[in-house]
Amino acid sequence: MEEIKIQGARIHNLKNINLKIPKRQLVVITGISGSGKSSLAFDILFEEGKNQYLQSIGILTGLDNEDRFDMIEGIGPTVAVHQNTVRQSNPRSTVGTKTGILNQLALVYACDGEVLDEHREHLSPGQFLYTTAEGMCISCQGRGSYFDIKLEQLIPDKTTTLFEVYESLKVTSGFLRILKKKYGEYFDTPFWHLPEDIQSEVVYGTYDNGKQSYCLERILKNAFEKGEDVEEVYVKTICKDCQGERISDDAREVFLRGKRIGELGQMTLTSLLKFLDGIPGEELSQFSKNVIKSVRQKLKYLIQFRLGHLMLYREMSSLSGGEVQRIFLYRHLESGMDSLIYIFDEPMAGLHPSEKQNVIKAIKKLRDIGNTVLVVEHDKEMIFQADHIIEIGPKAGVEGGIVVYQGDYEKYEKADTLLSQYIFNKCLVFERKVKKHIFDKQNSLTLDHADAHYLKDLTVEFPLHSMVGIAGLSGSGKSSLIEETLLKRLVSAKKYGRAIGIAGVERISGFVRISQAPIGRSxxxxxxxxxxxWDKVRKLFAKQPEAKKRNMSAGHFSFHSKGACPDCGGSGYERIFLTADFSVDKQCQTCHGKRFQEESLFVKYKGKSITDVLEMSIEEACSFFLGQESIVKPLRILEQMGMNYLTLGQPTSSLSGGEAQRVKLAKELGKQRGGNILYVLDEPTTGLSMYDTALLLKLLDNLVLNGNSVIIIEHNIEVLKNCDYIIELGPEGGDMGGEIIAKGTPEQLRDNPNSKTGRYL
Structure with a gap:
């Protein structure tokens, strides 16, 4: 069939829409946040494509469409990747293992590696891989590093008592009580006078069934994972045996053109390609020549996808959503499969304007080899390059869920939809009226010796009480500067009253970090x-006459407590695992996805059950709970941010990175704060249309007008244009980045020949 036909699609806010989507074309699905575009792309097309394929091969024949649509025809095997894909946290999953490049290099070393001891036994490919028992360094278990506690730094005073050690680390009163029961007799003893076994237990704890007891190492590890700057005392130490190469002694004695495989793993992909290009063909067997030819081709693709700044040993868990998608794109292009339906969720996220063309070319190539490519995207350039455009709207939530335009780019301009007005400049994105152009050293935060990752020992000044943009190509050092340096030093200054390498902290009364990390995994x-x-809503239901008559508490209105459906445990579905990391969900046949036991649904507040409340949008809930000020006030903030379409019970793990940031921002704005706060945001326009970006800019402008400061890592040109001051890192990514190549107002960057962002301003 030449098209995918959908009739009566009605999941979430989709209003029984009918669509014909052309196959073997690049189709962009767009719309403002909450319009229903993701419901169409992922909840209808992806889920049904996956389910029909599984049923066609005899797996899960009992699945039904759960009344999501009337009919779908012409759909085939579907592959999708979400922006909020939960990435692997396994430190052994790296760019090198995910792309297969490390395995290929291991073949070359096993075949043509030079060994200094002539009588050594020949090594197998597995012995060059840190992922295998025979190949990994025993000391660090193939991780390349471990954390050391610098006790002399942590407790420099020989008279400091055990109690004072805990006090300095801000141990909570609850844990302090537990520790007192265990070590009470030693609390007044100087730490350095403790018996050796007690000292060791206090620092490293004991293990029960593999679980570590509460100890200094655990306290410092938790602080490190929360982004606190504890690196003076909790130091990431490169493994002394393998020097970070992750591999065994035997593998480290084998060389290729003077380099060990572990050294190649620590190179950026750009540097690795240069190294492999420099190996003369006569030094290799025909087999190795073929393998290296394949590796070089892979590296060229990855560099073309703006991933040249990554190293083979870079852990997958540390990559951004955009980087994960680009690795996914590369792997599927390499496979050369055709007749599939690919669904991408904002592949342009995290890309500098100058980097977009290469990714669009790659997506088009996926189409050209015979696939249908659906892209959920707001990016102007991607929409311009599309064969077919579908806009869902006109607005969000109950005001969305309709196809407002379907067709090509030329006719889109005449469609006069909400988004096309922004795309064709008929409607301009919000512009701040008051911008500050005077840089005052006495009103700034200053970082000295910023050298995390590839940063080149920088001194950086951030103007306060203004909006500061951090720009630069992928991997140029933006996150290293803000996340790894500025925020860690601010946390240290706040928690311990001291921080090396930062000045001006006394000029702000507090700071808030709003990252793209998902809000809750479950x-x-x-x-x-x-x-x-949520607690306030449940207590309200527990006060109703029917609840009192049945002797029901607030717990009866919780789907993970007494109110949970007995069969699905309150999840609303049965999860069926086909492999360790691939599953499908089947709606619970007892509660039909409502998550609650029947008794909990008998109780009504203003005629609505607890499930009805969870299905309400923010906008509906504001009206429904009128008079309940403690419930309505936080909802009003979300409404002002253009998030009135979210439902109260939507799993937060399903939110995009941009949506998660705005919910976090709303929570922070709902707190009673005295002003003069520094807000730090990481690409908050991810998942936002230009209409939504305008709402965000208005909110950020209000923060600055009310005496706060904003630092924002961004690629979005509309946001950067509205900044008072921009700091641009570069010139390239990875080891070719880490320098400040331009700084100043947007107008100054526009006139600066060194700036790679200025030309787009």
């Missing part, structure tokens, strides 16, 4: 629970 976390109103 479906139990919802906007209602995150912003703190």
């Amino acid at each position: 479906s139990n976390s919802t906007p209602a629970s995150y912003i703190g109103i």
Whole structure:
């Protein structure tokens, strides 16, 4: 069939829409946040494509469409990747293992590696890989590093008592009580006078069934993972045996053109390609020549996808959503498969304007080899290059869910939809009226010796009480400067009253970090629970006459407590695992996805059950709970941010990176703060249309007007244009980045020949 036909699609806010989507074309699905575009792309097309394929090969024949649509025809095997894909946290999963390049290099070393001891036994390919028992360095278990506690730094005073050690680390009163029961007799003893076994237990703890007891190492590890700057005392130490190369002694004695495989793993992909290009063909067997030819081709593709700044040993868990998608794109292009349906969720996220063309070319190549490529995207350039455009709208939530335009780019301009007005400049993105152009050293934060990762020992000044943009190509050092340096030093200054390498902290009264990290991994976390109103709603239901008559508490209105459906445990579905990391969900046949036991649904507040409340949008909930100020106030903030379409019970793990940031921002704005706060945001326009970006800019402008400071890592030109001051890193990514190539107002960057962002301003 030449097209995918959909009739009566009605999941979430989709209003029984009918669509014909052309196959073997690049189709962009767009619309403002909450319009229903992701419901169409992922909940209808991807889920049904996956389910039909599984049923066609005799797996899960009992699945039904759960009344999501009337009919779908012409769909085939579907592959999708979400922006908020939960990435592997396994430190052994790296760019090198994910792309297969490390395995290929291991073949070359096993075949043509030069050995200094002539009588050594020949090594197998597995012995060159840190992922195998025979190949990994025993000391660090193939991780290349471990953390050391510098006790002399942590406790420099020989008279400091054990109690004072705990006090300096801000141990909570609850844990302090537990520790007192265990070590009470030693609390007044100087730490350095403790018996050796007690000292060791206090620092490293004991293990029970593999679980570590509460100890200094655990305290410092938790602080490190929260982004606190504890690196003076909790130091990441490169493994002394393998020097970070992760591999065994035997493998480290084998060389290729003077380099060990572990050294190649620590190179950027750009440097690795240069190294392989420099190996003369006569030094290799025909087999190795073929393998290296394949590796070089892979590296060229990855560099073309703006991933040249990554190293083979870079852990997958540390990559951004955009980087993960680009690795996914590369792997599927390499496979050369055709007749598939690919669905991408904002592949342009995290890309500098100058980097977009290469990614668009790659997506088009996927189409050209015979696939249908659907892209959920707001990017102007991607929309311009599309064969077919579908806009879902006109607005969000109950005001969305309709196809407002379907066709090519030429006719899109005449469609006069909400988004086309922004795309064709008929409607301009919000512009700040008051911008500050005077840089005052006495009103700034200053970082000295910023050298995390590839930063080149920088001194950086951030103007306060203004909006500061951090720009630069992928991997140029933006996150290293803000996340790894500025924020860690601010946390250290706040928690311990001291921080090396930062000045001007006394000029702000506090700071808030708003990252793209998902809010909660489980479906139990919802906007209602995150912003703190869920307990209040449950207590309200427990006060109703029917609840009192049945002797029901607030716990009976929780789907992970007494109120949970007995069969699905409150999840609303049965999860069926086909492999360790691939599953499908089947709606619970007892509660039909409502998550609650029947008794909990008998109780009504203003005629609505607890499930009805969870299905309400923010906008509906504001009206429904009128008079309940403690519930309505946080909801109003979300409404002002253009998030009135979110439902109270939507799993927060399903939010895009941009949506998660705005919910976090709303929670912070709902707190009673005295002003003069520094807000740090990481690409908050991810997942936002130009209409939504305008709402965000208005909010950030209000923060600055009210005496706060904003630092924002961004590629979005509309946001950067509205900044008072921009700091641009570069010139390239990885070891070719880490320098400040331009700084100043948007107008100054525009006139600066060194700036790679200025020309787009």
